[in-house]
Amino acid sequence: MIAALLSTDHKVVAIRAGIDSALFFVGAGVLALLIRSELAQAGLQVVSRAGYTQLFTMHGSTMIFLVVIPLALAACLYLVPLQIGTTRVCGQRWAFAGQWLIAFAGVVMWAGWLTREGAGRAGWTAYDPLARTPQTPGPGMDLWICGAIMATLGAILIAACVLATILRRRVPGMTMLRLPVFSWTALASCLLVVFAFPSLVVAFGLLLAERRGMEILDPIAYQHLFWFYGHPAVYVMFFPFVGMVAEAASTFSERRFFGYRAFVLALLGFTALSMSASAHHMFTTGAVPHLRGNRLRARPAARAAARRRGCDLHSGGGRDASGRRATPGGGGRNAGPAAAQLGGYARRHRGRHARVRRRAHRRASAAVARQRLDRHRRGRARARAARAAPPARRRRSVMTTITADPVALATPAAGALALVLIARRHPRWPARRTMAGVGGLAVLAVASMLEGAAGERLSMHMLQHTLIGLVAAPLLVAAAPVRLAHGTLSPRARRRLARELHRPALRAFVHPLAGLSIFVATLALVHAPPFYDAALRHPLLHAGEHALLLWSAIALWVPIVGADPLPRRAGPVARVGVLIGAMTAMSALGAALAGLPHVAYLAYATRGGDALRDQALAGGIMWVGGMAIVLPALLRLAWSALWAEERAQQACERRAGVAP
């Protein structure tokens, strides 16, 4: 018995995790039955309002954090080692710790029922202002948050263990492209858990700090963190079960699994996309770029006021089962979301000066009404005039601001000509490399033509930067200029080139981590408002900014593309990791810019037009556009690494004479 509780064998751990899930499933089922019996008739019969809120919050979060996700991971932990031919998983104590962490998480979360205010009751999303202490008081909510954090950490531990096992402990000869279908779904789920779940730990950790009175979180920032976890979590609850169905169907129909490679590619695509598609959960906020065109602006005064007010939204008029107020005094403070504010307003305006203030308020509102009427009339007069004579377009279109600076165009053209001439001197230089180089230089030329438009609009400037960093730079790197020079130089020059290439500084420059850090640091520097504004004022600094962008992007892409000779070739996992890191940095910056409720850069605030909307568009270009370029690169990288492994294995089998 004790041995079964303390065993680190992957099958025993997985069975324990499965039993935990089953127990919590029964608990969540009881809550669901209570919910259904309450809903059998309109009105409240079985539980109180506060009780009902707790019921659905606890039911939902138990099912997500304690039942479905742990069950999916338990299945992975049990089956994957059997499918890939190993008896020991990597880091079996991690899995052990993860399983027990989830079990205790459930106990902590459910302990909330023992507190006076009841268990967690802010919904499974626990949105920022609602989950704060003034709005949802009581230790039950704290216990709920702690439980969710523990369960998520446990899931991360188990997933890391399964992921490492798939990557490192396959039986010799089992390439990634020969993994059983279920193991692929397990791999995709575990990737999602390892990359996306820490975001929830951060969000809920900040929520806990906020409940202790620290003012850190913002509703929008919280939602970004939450949904970066929340969207992939859906796939973690889905993939392994799809894999099970696929295995069962193919086994019992005695057919090979149809479309295996397409399935694998689709899984990888879903994994990448689901970590980048979280924004659609926030379309209604207006903080992310989308097509409905609503806009978000800051209202700092209101925010401060809301903080000061901080009323309990859970006890409003709510009575617990015995008919007492759920929270002492709470019900008196407010009787509902709208009445709450009115109550607070009236309370503040009671007192000695209230009458004076009311009179002033009346006078002011009459004046405001008169002003509005005037404005309304003026507006209608303007509209009539506009109908009579349609005015010229207010903003210049992009086409009129395209500039063709001869120097900026001649330089890439000369470079392209030189590249073609040098490539002809090389005995066998692949045409695609020359084309990549010419293409990269052409993109640079196009980017230089956007210079005028970039001065007018942030979005065009962002497009220009995206072209430089994500299109021109990888194309130039893919042209393999160093390899070309090495193949066409005289022997003496070649020796000098080799000497230069072995300088320590250059060797460090082409390390994947160095490339990533240079790129992220440049992003941060370039988009810092003081630097950006200064660059827009001084043409020389602006040119330097673009050169910096280009070179930092080249530093990022050199180890990823790997066309030029490198001191140490980075493995596929490192290259994918670097690309994901760069994408995360760009997404975060893009999201921040898209949701920023004020204009970040002074230079654009004074250019007229709707600078804020343009800024949101710029953020969208960086976020979505950057992803549209990096995601295919990511998939291609992963796919070519998988194929390389498969080909090597096939060659090995041909040599041994066991090829099919």
Place this chain on the structure above:
Amino acid sequence: MLVVPAGRPVRFRLTSRDVVHALWIPALRAKYDAMPGYVNAFALRFAPGLDYSTARCSEFCGDLHDEMRLRVEVRPPAAFDSWLRTRRGALVAR
């Protein structure tokens, strides 16, 4: 209660004083969040003859979330204008 003219664009500036709420008008397929500290600005056009009775808050906002409904009254433009005049007159007179 929201009184709006039929067919004309109505500009909204949506915000919240306490927690995140959402204005949801299913008949218009419109759903916008109201967040403390932010103003969500958008425009809607209310067609006459649709069923607006299902308009309500659609972001869980506490125990009384289920009671947070919104009555929408769409009036013909002329009737709306006269209603607005009387309202404004009342306001100025005060």
